[in-house]
Amino acid sequence: MSDSLPTNDAAARSRALDLLRTNQRFLLCGHVRPDGDCLGAQAALARVLEALGKSVWIVNADPPEPRYDILARDVRFGVYQGGELPRHDVAVLLDFCELSRTGEMAPALAAHASKKLVVDHHVPPGAPWWDEAYVDVRASATGLLVRRIARELGLPLDPVAALGVFTSIVTDTGWFKYSNTDAETLAVAAEMTGLGVDPSALYAALHQRQPLGHPPAFGRALARLEYHAGGRLAVVDLPLAGLDLGALDTDEVLDVLRSVEKVEVVLLLRELATGGVKLSARSKTDFDVHALARRFGGGGHRKAAGATLAGATLAQARERLVEAALEALSAPAKNGG
Amino acid sequence: MSDSLPTNDAAARSRALDLLRTNQRFLLCGHVRPDGDCLGAQAALARVLEALGKSVWIVNADPPEPRYDILARDVRFGVYQGGELPRHDVAVLLDFCELSRTGEMAPALAAHASKKLVVDHHVPPGAPWWDEAYVDVRASATGLLVRRIARELGLPLDPVAALGVFTSIVTDTGWFKYSNTDAETLAVAAEMTGLGVDPSALYAALHQRQPLGHPPAFGRALARLEYHAGGRLAVVDLPLAGLDLGALDTDEVLDVLRSVEKVEVVLLLRELATGGVKLSARSKTDFDVHALARRFGGGGHRKAAGATLAGATLAQARERLVEAALEALSAPAKNGG
Numbered sequence A, B: 001m002s003d004s005l006p007t008n009d010a011a012a013r014s015r016a017l018d019l020l021r022t023n024q025r026f027l028l029c030g031h032v033r034p035d036g037d038c039l040g041a042q043a044a045l046a047r048v049l050e051a052l053g054k055s056v057w058i059v060n061a062d063p064p065e066p067r068y069d070i071l072a073r074d075v076r077f078g079v080y081q082g083g084e085l086p087r088h089d090v091a092v093l094l095d096f097c098e099l100s101r102t103g104e105m106a107p108a109l110a111a112h113a114s115k116k117l118v119v120d121h122h123v124p125p126g127a128p129w130w131d132e133a134y135v136d137v138r139a140s141a142t143g144l145l146v147r148r149i150a151r152e153l154g155l156p157l158d159p160v161a162a163l164g165v166f167t168s169i170v171t172d173t174g175w176f177k178y179s180n181t182d183a184e185t186l187a188v189a190a191e192m193t194g195l196g197v198d199p200s201a202l203y204a205a206l207h208q209r210q211p212l213g214h215p216p217a218f219g220r221a222l223a224r225l226e227y228h229a230g231g232r233l234a235v236v237d238l239p240l241a242g243l244d245l246g247a248l249d250t251d252e253v254l255d256v257l258r259s260v261e262k263v264e265v266v267l268l269l270r271e272l273a274t275g276g277v278k279l280s281a282r283s284k285t286d287f288d289v290h291a292l293a294r295r296f297g298g299g300g301h302r303k304a305a306g307a308t309l310a311g312a313t314l315a316q317a318r319e320r321l322v323e324a325a326l327e328a329l330s331a332p333a334k335n336g337g
Helices: A010-022 A036-051 A066-072 A099-111 A142-152 A159-172 A183-194 A199-207 A214-222 A250-258 A289-295 A314-329 B010-022 B036-051 B066-072 B099-111 B142-152 B159-172 B183-194 B199-207 B214-222 B250-258 B289-295 B314-329
Strands: A025-029 A055-060 A090-094 A115-120 A132-135 A225-228 A233-238 A265-271 A277-283 A304-309 B025-029 B055-060 B090-094 B115-120 B132-135 B226-228 B233-238 B265-271 B277-283 B304-309
Touching (some): A010 A115, A010 A132, A025 A099, A036 A055, A036 A066, A036 A090, A055 A099, A066 A159, A066 A199, A132 A142, A142 A159, A142 A183, A159 A199, A183 B183, A214 A250, A225 A314, A233 A250, A233 A314, A277 A289, A289 A304, A289 A314, A304 A314, B010 B115, B010 B132, B025 B036, B036 B066, B036 B090, B036 B142, B036 B159, B066 B159, B066 B199, B115 B142, B132 B142, B142 B183, B159 B183, B159 B199, B214 B233, B226 B314, B250 B265, B250 B277, B277 B289, B277 B314, B289 B304, B289 B314
Parallel strands (some): A025 A055, A090 A115, A115 A132, B025 B055
Antiparallel strands (some): A225 A233, A265 A277, A277 A304, B226 B233, B265 B277, B277 B304
16 A cells, blocks of 8 residues: 555556556546546546557546536547446546546446556545556646656657646646645646647636626625624625526635635535525635535535535525534634644 | 847847946836836845845835735835935836836936836837836746846846745736746746745735725625626726725726626726726737727736826716727727737
């Protein structure tokens, strides 16, 4: 296990590279609802392997969101339709390492007699089950690992692979804002730009595709803001009816609330058409929103978590969540880092 | 003139570097209301010149905004108090080239028998009046030019200079989002990160220090949005009274409006306490907002420009600007890239 967790040593990396070099047919698998890191890393690795003359299939449980059209234009992201997988020698899991996260593909993938290679930057939650791994938990994005793999294989990246790597990086660093943005991240982004990536065009493709109704809806959502604990806690609750919030991108609401200096925790509550309330929680400090979300049956990370409060009205959900958050805020030792 | 506009040739750059090498006392001047590019470039050049054993004063007409505390902690940004300037051999104008933009310092600066050196990445609006210039209009930020100067002088950057350069770059590229974000920009950002800059800490220092009143004011500002030309033009006009907009960061309003897919041009008009209206114009396409701003006596870049419409009421300013913008939008050949 020592060579798999949390960062591979040179020998393990070398075995992973051998798996790529010596085999011919590759299946690149992503996690359910693949994000830009997953899709970008798949795109880049596919181009690298194809440049080596390999056969490559990308197959995910879900199709890419429309914002990733800029990648899907040049790369075929297959969607698993059930049944057997294409015959392949090596299945590469990119940006995750739990078989279950391939969704409906999991049984077919497990049944297939291929070698399993994990390329990831997350801390593996369980014991290694794969054949080989190329893991570095300090890497800001899986795409960065694909960049390293290409270099170690001595292969140049073409513009599509470069776009994949850049997409990976900006997805997982919040466009170079999060604390994982290191010198390698920016240097690789520079290199990819030199290879043809247009950062502003990519930004527009990923983030400037809001509908006309988004800013007015954003304004109405911000009008629902309430502060608690002197501003340390910001809460926005969005009712289903009356505010015409269909065009709203709630990620941007969360961003604006996080931009307030005093705010430590943001809770965004959205009444669901199916009943109940969806919580999105964000932390700017060591406050652990994952712990908060878990109390309501949710999950996530320390700084970003969510939950669905089934059967609660918006007012009930708000009351319970504010109470729980205030309690946690007043107990810094439990929630501190 | 040919060596000054728009980008210096090697001989002109060499003369500019000689001015820095052979003189002893430097006054680094910024423009009124200095932004992060100006302040960051001043900070970086000050450290470089000090490393050469020079005496350096930074003097601006206005103090840095509090968001630049992270720079001002280690660099003294002097504020012009009237009267004579410190005795100096060379005055360096960073991030601008019009003497008038030094505000109240202008007469004293003109009267002082120093050599005048312009370090800038803007298109000079008039004939050269300075002694030497180090100008590259393709450079994403003035801080990038200071980086080049340091390299050409053979000087390493210390962590404070690196923070200055990084601050310059992120200020003028909208945190690596604008179309001026090129490979050099990202490579220098990577280099500065290697020299000690913490991108996420800088982001928090610059952009996550909004007052509690910012999100509600943001919401009220967004309620003023009007679209024209089917959404290609977005206009927000902010009256002085009635909306309690003191806490508003208008840059974020501009960002949200640019995130709308159909929007090509954003005009933000703000009624001034001193009378008149301030325009901030942004373009997402080849539409040249600099050309638009110039028609109203303003300046800037193709994608970001501004002007002050003295004597106009908010309604008058809006009417004139919308008319001019619609006219330009319907004449793509003139405004196209």
